[in-house]
Each structure stands twice: as structure tokens, then as C-alpha cells.
Amino acid sequence: MQTPGLADASSLQPSRWQTTAKTLWRFRAFYLMLLPGIVYFVIFRYFPMYGVIIAFKDFAIMEGITGSPWINPWYKHFQDFYQSPYFGQLMTNTLLISLYKLVWGTLPPILLALLLNECRLRWLKSFVQTLTYMPHFLSWVIIFGILLSLFSQNGGLINRWIVESGGSSIPFLTSTDYFRSILVGSEVWQNLGWGAIIYLAAMSGIDPTLYEAAKVDGATRLRMIWHITLPGIRSIIILLFILKLGHLLDAGFDQIYILYNIQVYPVADILDTWVYRTGLQQMNFSLASAVGLFKSSIGLLLVLGANGLAKRWGEGIW
Amino acid sequence: MVRGLDDKLFNTFVYIILGLCGLAAVLPILYVVSVSITPFGEVLRNGGFILFPREITFSAYKTLLTESNIPRAFQVTIFITVVGTAVNLVLTALMAYPLSRKNLPGRHLFLLMIVFTLLFSGGIIPTYLIVKSMGLLDSVWAMILPNAVWSFNVLIMKSFFEGLPEELFESARMDGAKEFRILLQIVTPLSVPVLLTVGLFYLVGHWNEFFQAIFYVTDRTLFPLQVVVREILMQSQQPLENAENMMPTQTMQMASVMLASLPVIVIYPFLQKHFTKGMLLGSIKG
Numbered sequence: 001m002q003t004p005g006l007a008d009a010s011s012l013q014p015s016r017w018q019t020t021a022k023t024l025w026r027f028r029a030f031y032l033m034l035l036p037g038i039v040y041f042v043i044f045r046y047f048p049m050y051g052v053i054i055a056f057k058d059f060a061i062m063e064g065i066t067g068s069p070w071i072n073p074w075y076k077h078f079q080d081f082y083q084s085p086y087f088g089q090l091m092t093n094t095l096l097i098s099l100y101k102l103v104w105g106t107l108p109p110i111l112l113a114l115l116l117n118e119c120r121l122r123w124l125k126s127f128v129q130t131l132t133y134m135p136h137f138l139s140w141v142i143i144f145g146i147l148l149s150l151f152s153q154n155g156g157l158i159n160r161w162i163v164e165s166g167g168s169s170i171p172f173l174t175s176t177d178y179f180r181s182i183l184v185g186s187e188v189w190q191n192l193g194w195g196a197i198i199y200l201a202a203m204s205g206i207d208p209t210l211y212e213a214a215k216v217d218g219a220t221r222l223r224m225i226w227h228i229t230l231p232g233i234r235s236i237i238i239l240l241f242i243l244k245l246g247h248l249l250d251a252g253f254d255q256i257y258i259l260y261n262i263q264v265y266p267v268a269d270i271l272d273t274w275v276y277r278t279g280l281q282q283m284n285f286s287l288a289s290a291v292g293l294f295k296s297s298i299g300l301l302l303v304l305g306a307n308g309l310a311k312r313w314g315e316g317i318w
Numbered sequence: 319m320v321r322g323l324d325d326k327l328f329n330t331f332v333y334i335i336l337g338l339c340g341l342a343a344v345l346p347i348l349y350v351v352s353v354s355i356t357p358f359g360e361v362l363r364n365g366g367f368i369l370f371p372r373e374i375t376f377s378a379y380k381t382l383l384t385e386s387n388i389p390r391a392f393q394v395t396i397f398i399t400v401v402g403t404a405v406n407l408v409l410t411a412l413m414a415y416p417l418s419r420k421n422l423p424g425r426h427l428f429l430l431m432i433v434f435t436l437l438f439s440g441g442i443i444p445t446y447l448i449v450k451s452m453g454l455l456d457s458v459w460a461m462i463l464p465n466a467v468w469s470f471n472v473l474i475m476k477s478f479f480e481g482l483p484e485e486l487f488e489s490a491r492m493d494g495a496k497e498f499r500i501l502l503q504i505v506t507p508l509s510v511p512v513l514l515t516v517g518l519f520y521l522v523g524h525w526n527e528f529f530q531a532i533f534y535v536t537d538r539t540l541f542p543l544q545v546v547v548r549e550i551l552m553q554s555q556q557p558l559e560n561a562e563n564m565m566p567t568q569t570m571q572m573a574s575v576m577l578a579s580l581p582v583i584v585i586y587p588f589l590q591k592h593f594t595k596g597m598l599l600g601s602i603k604g
Contacts, residue, residue, distance in 0.1 A: 033497070128336045130587055146346045280442070
């Protein structure tokens with residue numbers, strides 16, 4: 001009895017459902033375009049986020065992610081990791097390597113950008129830019145090859161020089177004394193030019209009349225750098241520094257995995273490399289996932305914190 | 319007077335340091351080149367310093383290209399680079415175009431879904447289990463599909479599309495053009511710069527492919543170039559006694575390094591400005 005009445009009402013005024021359906025239909029081509037990408041994100045990005053529940057399970061290959069039994073207590077893997085001798089070493093290595101890279105990865109690109117900005121010879125400027133940007137595109141395997149040719153104990157250029165001048169060869173790549181310097185140094189070499197791009201762009205945004213006024217006042221080039229250029233890019237420097245702080249736990253898996261060897265594990269093994277070895281090489285899936293989850297959770301907090309901080313700073317500056 | 323002199327001194331200082339930076343970037347690569355074309359005996363005799371070799375031989379390259387698994391690795395790498403980049407670009411453009419339409423219902427939800435993956439991930443192990451359960455282990459697709467879309471590149475392309483004049487789309491729609499046709503015939507030709515930039519990032523990523531291979535591939539015939547080159551390099555980490563008669567001599571190792579990096583080094587100078595543009599586009603977003 002009520003049905004006709006309802007039908008009447010909806011024919012007069014389309015229900016919210018119908019309007020929504022109509023809008024969605026109108027945009028159907030767009031949703032169709034999005035579909036493959038969304039499917040990709042769901043399968044390869046969001047399913048793993050679900051799969052991380054194995055950090056709280058006793059994962060067995062045959063049972064799968066859903067079928068494996070929950071572990072008791074739920075934080076057992078985290079506790080095991082925390083109480084293991086690895087914990088302190090991995091955290092120390094991760095944070096130290098990351099901090100070294102943060103400091104050494106910030107100053108040299110700023111200096112290079114300043115020099116490029118002061119360069120009055122256009123050809124020299126673009127030539128040096130081309131040369132210094134290039135290492136950014138070389139893979140770590142290639143850089144490993146270059147490092148071997150220069151630093152390896154048998155046949156490396158540096159060691160040949162040392163031996164020839166009467167010294168004894170130094171195991172740069174396999175000694176705990178040198179390995180972190182090799183990591184930081186090769187990272188600086190790879191990213192010196194590429195890191196300068198953004199500072200250089202910020203410098204080109206500085207009002208040129210500031211420099212002209214300073215010139216009239218008789219300021220030297222060094223004074224202009226100190227009083228105009230550096231303050232002009234200060235906010236970018238701080239912003240990038242804060243954003244990099246958000247990635248403090250990413251000490252550089254790609255680089256370290258390719259460059260390290262068993263002799264330098266004590267100073268080079270980081271959370272990511274340990275997770276890889278424990279999980280995929282020793283098949284200890286649950287423990288490795290727990291450590292991975294520990295890392296990405298703290299990483300998320302750090303990034304969010306850094307972004308919040310950057311925004312606050314941004315408001316203060318602009 | 320004094321200022322002019324100061325200025326000259328300052329300039330000279332700047333030029334010298336810049337020149338040194340340029341040399342520091344390129345000398346290690348030149349050294350690798352010269353080791354790779356110098357007979358190994360000559361390398362040993364000269365105390366290693368052979369920036370300009372007196373004797374040149376390409377035998378290391380010849381050996382690598384005929385008697386090692388480098389040619390096979392080249393095939394794999396070229397395949398994943400070509401097919402992978404094509405898949406990347408199609409999927410990325412198909413996502414970026416709808417997301418650049420500000421009136422698309424649910425746009426923010428989709429964007430959030432993409433941005434969140436930049437902040438948090440399930441990690442190596444769960445991803446491995448998913449790839450395994452999809453039956454992708456030990457196939458070339460394991461090196462293409464798990465990284466088929468980079469969130470960052472979607473954002474770069476989306477912001478470029480947002481800058482295109484709205485009237486173009488409107489008039490095309492008036493003429494009854496379907497959205498797929500608009501994307502293909504209007505947006506794409508206007509977006510060559512961003513397609514090139516994003517495409518180059520994907521391309522270099524595939525050429526340097528290493529990690530998905532060691533995660534997901536155990537079949538040696540499917541190893542890409544970088545993995546094979548690393549194996550050749552690892553053979554040096556052995557005791558000194560037999561260093562001289564060991565098969566992959568330093569010459570051979572450096573030749574393999576050159577083979578794997580040459581394509582990037584050769585095309586890079588011509589495309590440098592597109593890379594730089596991408597870097598700036600990306601950092602504005604970030």
C-alpha cells in the first residue's frame with residue numbers, strides 16, 4: 001500500500017542515492033581511468049599493510065597470512081627484538097649513519113650552490129653542473145665498482161700508492177674503522193650536485209635589487225653572500241633539514257646492502273638490512289615483519305612530526 | 319682599484335673550486351674507463367695510475383659480451399626498462415588526469431590513498447609475501463609490477479595537468495569528445511615535457527633495477543644487468559694470493575661497470591634539463 005506513495009515522492013524529488021549515482025555515472029570515464037592504478041595501489045601497497053599483521057602471529061608459509069595463529073603475548077616478536085643483542089647495535093648504526101649523512105649531505109651542496117651562483121662564466125657554470133649532477137644517476141652497483149677500483153685492498157688505486165711509497169695496504173672497504181666514512185663519502189659524491197639544484201633555484205629567486213643596493217654601499221662579494229644570499233635561502237635550508245629529519249630511520253638500505261660485507265656488520269648493519277636478512281634469507285618472516293613495522297611506525301611519527309614542524313616554521317617565515 | 323683586484327681574486331677562487339668539484343665528479347669515472355681498456359699487466363706495472371693508457375685493448379669487453387651472462391642480462395634489463403617504463407607511464411597518466419579534475423567526486427580520498435603510501439608501508443616482508451601469493455616470483459613481471467606506479471610521479475604529473483588551460487577541455491567536451499580521447503589527443507601532446515621528465519625517472523629506475531631482482535628472482539637467467547655486475551664485482555673480495563690469475567681481473571670488472579653505466583652516462587647530458595625540471599617540480603610539491 002505504501003509503495004505507490006514512495007514511488008511518487010521519489011519521482012518528484014530524486015533521492016540522495018539517485019543524485020549520487022547520477023554524478024558518479026557522469027564521471028564514469030574518470031573512474032575507469034583510475035581503476036588500474038587503484039587496483040595496483042590496493043594490491044601492492046595496501047595488501048602488504050594488512051599483511052604486516054604477521055608481526056603479531058607465528059607465521060607459517062603453509063597457513064598463509066590469515067591462517068597463521070596469533071602469537072601470545074601479541075608483542076612477543078617486538079619483545080624478542082628489544083631484548084636481543086641486535087637492538088642496540090642496529091639502532092646505533094641506523095641513527096649514526098643517518099645523522100652523519102644528514103650533516104654531510106647538507107653543507108656541501110649549499111657550498112656548491114653558492115659557488116655556482118657566484119660563477120660569472122656561464123659555460124663553466126653549466127659544465128660543472130652537468131658533471132656534478134651525473135653521479136646521481138649511477139646505481140649503487142656502479143658506485144661500488146668505482147669504490148673498488150679506488151679503495152679495494154688488492155688493486156685499489158689508493159692502496160697501490162700506499163704500498164709503492166712503502167706503507168702497508170689499508171682495508172678501506174672491509175674495516176670497521178673506515179666503512180662509515182666510505183658510506184658518507186660516497187653518498188656525498190653521488191648527491192653533491194643534485195642536492196645543490198634546489199638551493200640554486202632558491203638563490204635565483206632572490207631580488208637582484210638587493211645586490212645592486214649592496215654594491216652601491218660598497219659591500220664585498222663575501223659580505224653579500226653572508227648578508228643577502230644566505231638569509232635568502234635560510235628558510236629553504238631549514239625546511240629541507242627538517243624534512244630530512246623525518247627520514248632519520250632510513251639510513252640508506254640500497255647503498256648499504258650493496259656496499260657492505262660481513263666484516264663491517266658491526267658498524268654498518270641497519271634496521272632495513274637486518275630485516276632483509278632475517279626475513280628473506282633466514283625465512284624468519286614474523287620477527288622481520290615486527291622489526292619492519294617498528295621501523296615504519298616510528299618513521300611515520302617522525303615524518304608527521306617533521307612536516308608539522310616544517311609547516312610551523314613555514315608560517316613563521318613566509 | 320682594490321675592489322677590482324678583490325673581485326678578480328674572488329672569481330679565480332670560485333673558478334678553481336668549481337673546477338675541482340667537476341674533476342672530483344668525473345675523474346673516478348674516467349679512471350674506471352681507462353682501467354677497463356688497459357691490459358691487466360699494464361695496470362699492475364704502472365702502479366695503477368693510468369688515466370691515459372698507453373696500450374689499449376677491448377678484450378675485456380669482448381670476453382664479457384661473448385663468454386659471460388652479460389648479454390642475457392642486457393636482454394632482461396632492456397625488456398624491463400622498455401616494458402616497465404611503458405606500463406609506468408600509462409598507469410601514471412591514467413591516474414594523474416582524473417585526479418587533476420578538481421570537481422571529481424572522491425578526489426581527496428584517492429589522493430589521500432596515494433599520499434599515505436609515501437608515509438607508511440607494509441615493509442619488505444609483507445610485500446614479498448603478496449608478490450609470492452600472486453605467483454609473480456621468478457618472473458620478469460616481479461621486477462615491473464610491484465613498482466608499477468610511483469606515488470611521487472603521479473603527484474608531479476597531476477600538478478602539471480592542473481596547469482593546462484581549462485577552456486581546452488571544455489571546448490573538446492562541447493564537441494562531444496570522450497574523456498579518453500581528450501587525454502590521448504589533447505592532454506598528451508601538451509604534456510610532452512612532464513611525460514619526458516617522469517618517463518626518464520622511471521627509465522633510470524628500471525635500468526638501475528637491483529632490489530626487486532634480489533627480492534623476488536632466484537632464476538639466474540632472469541637476473542638484470544646490475545645484479546650480474548655486482549656478482550662479478552663481489553668475486554674480488556677474495557684473498558690476495560691468487561689475485562693476479564683470478565678470472566675476473568680488475569680490467570674485466572671495470573669493463574662490466576662501464577657496460578652497465580654507459581647508456582646512462584651517454585644519454586644523460588642531452589636530457590639533463592628534463593631531470594632538473596623534474597627535481598624542482600617534485601620539490602615544490604614536497
